[in-house]
Amino acid sequence: MGLTKTEIFTSEQNQLATLLKAIAHPARIAILQQIISTNACICGDLVDELGLAQATISQHLKELKNVGIIQGTIEGVKVCYCIAPSTWAMLELLLGNFLGSYKNPKSCC
Amino acid sequence: MGLTKTEIFTSEQNQLATLLKAIAHPARIAILQQIISTNACICGDLVDELGLAQATISQHLKELKNVGIIQGTIEGVKVCYCIAPSTWAMLELLLGNFLGSYKNPKSCC
DNA sequence: TTTCTGTATCGTAATATTACGATAAATATA
């Protein structure tokens, strides 16, 4: 137990859940907001911006990278991260389908 | 450790993360889709529809209820669940702000 | 009242997540 039973769900449900889980943490939301706002990519400035240890930030970046939401390129000693457009678009698509399926109707209860 | 440092993030970041975390599981996505599609509310039919034990479904419903995404009313022996419109709207708003802030530009790396 | 039905809760095992210090690895600079 303690293990999500992915095999009983559709790949779309699993995919959306995986992407959402990657975003469902305030630190990772903050990281993404930083990457977006400094539209040029950001590096380890994140450690200064947020109040988390360098190892923790690196771990969060790894999670975002693993699901493909961000991508990084090495620039000398530093690493430059940015949003991966295709995954971002996929997230918007899946979420749009999901959220849009609820047509705010007669709330029945 | 092992405890998210919510105090260093904005309430908006924390709120969005909390809502997303509630949704970021395939079983809870499936539950919400069932509730939405049978626009009349659904009860413990969820146990038949999904392949999870009754205790597990009840636990997932509790999580969705705790963050206010669904609401339930007792109907005799059964319980009728439906989407809570205001929380759903809040989620759409916060997510729209967040996802919309990325303007798919010159992916810099 | 007794019994059945639907749901919630308790307890628990397996696993995952979060955070961080310490350290390694890689590149730049002196």
Added chain:
DNA sequence: TATATTTATCGTAATATTACGATACAGAAA
């Protein structure tokens, strides 16, 4: 070459999540 800078990884402690059997609880039906 030696040293500093930046990032990744390892190890680990604290906590959270997922799933389920067992059981409790409440209302309906017999």
